[in-house]
Amino acid sequence: MKPVIIGRSSSHFTRIARIFAEESRVEYDFHILRDMMSPKPEDYGGNPALKIPVLKTPSGSWFGALNVSRELWRQSSHKPDVSWPEDLTEPVSANAQELVLQSMATEVTLIMSRVSGGTENGAHQDKMRLSLGNMLGWLDENAASALNVLPAGREVSFLEVSLYCLVKHLEFREVLPTAPYTALTEFCQRFGTRASCAATVFRFDT
Ligand SMILES: N[C@@H](CCC(=O)N[C@@H](CS)C(=O)NCC(=O)O)C(=O)O
CATH class of the missing domain: 3.40.30.10 (Glutaredoxin)
Incomplete structure (x- = not known):
């Protein structure tokens, strides 16, 4: 089965x-x-x-x-050979993983309030958007260093897969424009050539 x-x-x-x-x-x-x-x-x-x-x-x-x-x-x-979150023993890579997952969670909250007809305004919504922008800015500045300290022999890492899914999803759901984040855009262009990415392109289920 x-x-x-x-x-x-x-x-x-x-x-x-x-x-x-x-x-x-x-x-x-x-x-x-x-x-x-x-x-x-x-x-x-x-x-x-x-x-x-x-x-x-x-x-x-x-x-x-x-x-x-x-x-x-x-x-x-x-x-x-996978590098998992517990293998991230440098602050830059461990923090990158934390911020990727937090960005994904923040995005879920923003999208769910949009699709369920909730408010898209208000102090907490504004703070979430500010937080998301800050996290993306940090990731854009630090992604190269974070990826550099991953084990050289890995085939893939949870950090790369989750970062890729985050950035592509921000574009797909039009949560915020990703073009200004040039390092993240370049990373996605490189990582997105994998067959696993091509096989799982975001789309709305009918
Ligand atoms: N901690 C979970 C979070 C999963 C999550 O937030 N999934 C979203 C979809 S991407 C979801 O189920 N959203 C429905 C909701 O928030 O009601 C994980 O790591 O997988």
């Missing part, structure tokens, strides 16, 4: 998991969560947080992009 990823083709956290499936050469069935506003944990593979992605395997459900990516890697017979 193939593992099942529950997610959406437009979701950046789901794309991280799907890129790891491709990099690990693990086949999976993709179950699209049709209603992002569903209040039922069973629609999210039992995830009480009501979030995607979730991976369903015979041993149980795995909640969240990092858990899903690790489990796909464990199931892989190819087992690519």
Whole structure:
């Protein structure tokens, strides 16, 4: 039985998991969560947080992009050399990982309030947008140094995959213009040549 990823083709956290499936050469069935506003944990593979992605395997459900990516890697017979977040032992790379994941979470909050008809104005929304811009600015300045200290022999890293998914998603959902972030744009052009990126392009599920 193939593992099942529950997610959406437009979701950046789901794309991280799907890129790891491709990099690990693990086949999976993709179950699209049709209603992002569903209040039922069973629609999210039992995830009480009501979030995607979730991976369903015979041993149980795995909640969240990092858990899903690790489990796909464990199931892989190819087992690519992956640099995981715990391997980031320099402040610049560890902080880059933190800011990528925080940016993704901030983006989710901004988009969910947009699509659910909530307010897009107000002091906290303004602060979230300021925070997101600050984080992108920091990442643009520091991405090269952060990527430089990754192990040279790695095939791929969680940092690169998540950074790529973040920047491409900001463009896809038009949350903010990414062209001014030239270092991040160049990184995406380089990293985006991988087959795993081409196989998982963002799109809206119909
Ligand atoms: N901690 C989770 C976060 C997942 C997450 O926020 N996923 C978004 C989609 S990209 C989601 O489920 N949003 C629905 C919501 O916030 O209600 C992870 O690392 O995967």
